[in-house]
Amino acid sequence: MQNLAGILTETAARFPERTALKLDDTVVSYAALDAMSAKVAGLLAARGVVPGERVGLMMPNIPQMAFVYYGVLRYGAVVVPMNPLLKAREVAYHLQDSGARLVFAWEGVAGEVSAGAEEADGGVEVVPVDSSSFMGLLAGADSRPDLAEVDGEDIAVILYTSGTTGRPKGAALTHRNLRSNAIVSRSLLDTRETDVIFGGLPFFHVFGQTAALNSALLAGASISLLPRFDAGKALEIIERDGVTIFEGVPTMYVGMLRHPAVKDTKLSSLRGAITGGSAMPLEVLHEFEDVFGIQLLEGYGLSETSPIVSFNLPGEGRRAGxxxxxxxxxxxxxxxxxxxxxxxxxxxxxxxxxxxxxxxxxxxxxxxxxxxxxxxxxxxxxxxxxxxxxxxxxxxKKDMILRGGYNVYPREVEEVLYEHPAVSEVAVIGVPDPLHGEEIVAVVGLREEAVPADDAARETLIADIARFAKDRLAAYKYPRRIELTDALPKGPTGKILKREIKVSAPPRPLLDETPTA
CATH class of the missing domain: 2.30.38.10 (Luciferase; Domain 3)
Incomplete structure (x- = not known):
């Protein structure tokens, strides 16, 4: 069976009554998820969509997201997932570039989607997904339970990259790409039908689609959904639903570790945790393992690779970093x-x-x-x-800083700064400098208990962080400027977006030093 939606139909046949999705008090069985996706396929046929056409999908991690995702796939159309935080102009670009036939839009973003759909050439039909009428719409649709026949090399999903340089590009992922990577993910975590997966990684992103949604459905596991990440709510879900596998990006782990409720949350159900999306600071990794009592495994991947490329295997000796x-x-x-x-x-x-x-x-x-x-x-x-x-x-490659002829890799500097007791999160960037070509700036978010009370304390802390780095890094590597911020800009998965960081003035030496290297 080549159609990616087959992972749902196969599991629904084996475990029809098992819980597939849970969102607080809402519980969706595998049979219900299968039936709802068949109704979505019928709705697409009624709206004149042709297999192979693109269908936009803009909603958070709610059950309807999975209904539509698998419904589009089983019908043989192509899913174009979009971040619910996109504005009308960005929506228009995604719809127009993909040539989407219609778009399913969550009620919380209906205004932006409608405006973007009108702006796209020829206009794009919008199907609202709200808390009541959408289910009525599906109830009145014909059911199309058959899976469309597709080739494994046919496109299943178009995922738009973050657009670090220029406008976002659509990574065309095939049914074979996504199915093979879901199989890898399930195998790496030994995901079982008895597992409860934390569903806080957004499904409009490939990490959440593969490691949580598709992988869990392959195994017959349950997913406990969190539409928008909140550290306190995540801890509540772990205890309430007996989460066994937690999947997140580094900022999610930092958020839970810094939340006061972590001390009182029962974490005994957890048997595994994985991280990806951006580099996990070693200091945070070790702190998580001490507090949560389980091993945290780091992997690597990209939208263009479905995403998993490499992984630290459970039970094998892990190399630091x-x-x-x-x-x-x-x-x-x-x-x-x-x-x-x-x-x-x-x-x-x-x-x-x-x-x-x-x-x-x-x-x-x-x-x-x-x-x-x-x-x-x-x-x-x-x-x-x-x-x-x-x-x-x-x-x-694009983040590397060239200072005075020397290559400086920001991750190495960030790893050092994460060891400072006041630092909660940090991004190291390069800014133009007339003497050295580029100069090194560290933008730092503080732990709550370390926030300075006044300007004098702020300057003292900045100097202390700068000196901490200087003592541990070669002369050409340590940041000449430290900026404190309330929060660093982040993407939909919580990844720090360095391209959105702005520094207000040319860097200046913070410590006594010669003006060379």
Whole structure:
């Protein structure tokens, strides 16, 4: 069975009464999820959608999200998931670029979606998804329970990347891409039908789709949904629903560790936790394991790879700072700018080939050729192998700072700053500098108990953090400027968005130093 929606129909046949989705008091069985997705397929047929056409989907992690996701797939159309935080102009771009036929829009974003749908060329039909009338709409739709026949290489989902450079590009992921990666995810975590998965990773993002939604349905497990991440609510869900596997990004773990309720939350149901999306600071990883009493496993992936490329395996010796080894079905190389392998231990661009790698960028042959020039997808991440094929991310290729002729990798500086007792979160960026080309700035979010009471205390703390870094890093690496902030900008999964960080003035030396290196 090639259609990705087959993971739902197969499991619903095995465990019809088992809980598939739970949102507080709302419980959806596998049989009900299967039936609702068949109704969505019938609704698409009634609205004149043709298999292969694109269908937008803009809603948070609510049961209706899964109804529509699998309904579009089983009908043979293509899912275009969108972040509910997008504004009308961004919505219009996603709909127009994908050529979406219609869009399902959660009631909380109806205004932005309607405006964006009107702005798109030719207009796009909007199907509102609210708390009452949408279920009535499905009740009146014909059921189309059959799975559309598709080839494994047919596109299932178009995921728009974050647009770090230029406008977002649509990563075209096939039914085979997503199914194979869901199988890998299930195997890595040994997900079982008795598991309860934390469903706080957004399903409009590939990490949540694969590691939570698709993986859980393959196993027949339950997912406890959280539409918008809140650390206190996440802790409540763990205890209330007996969550066994927690999946999140580093900022989620930081949020729970800093929440006062963590001391009183019963965490004994947890047997596993994974992180990805951005680098997990070692200090946070060790703190989580001490407090939660379970191992936290870090993996690596991208939207273009469905997403899992590498993973630290449970029960195996973990190398500090490593994102593990390439998973089954994926190959990894470290390449120099000419496409040649670099020696073990040296830094190259992490490049990937395998079952999870996208078909290409939607309607963008030039971008596809640049990203996959020779069958190997260039990730834009700088990394190295050790002698046992463990992978270590050094930094984003585009994030690397060139200061006075020296390469500075922000992640290395961030790891040091996370060790400071006042630091809750941090991003290190480069800013133009007339002397050194680029200068290093650290933008720091503080732990609640460390927030200074006045300007004098603030300056003292800044100097202390700067000195802490200077004592632990080479002269060309430590940040010459520390900026304190209430919160760093984050994307839909909680990943820190460095491109949105603004610093107000040229950096100045914080400590006595010579003006060279």
């Amino acid at each position: 490593s994102i593990g080894k390439a998973v089954d079905g994926m190959e990894v190389r470290m390449l120099d700018p000419d496409g040649a392998d670099v020696p073990v231990g040296e830094i190259g661009e992490l490049s990937v080939r395998g079952e999870g790698v996208m078909k290409g960028y939607w309607r963008n042959d030039d971008a596809t050729a640049a990203a996959i020039p020779d069958g190997w997808f260039r990730t834009g991440d700088l990394a190295r192998f050790d002698e046992e094929d463990n992978i270590y991310i050094v930094d984003r």
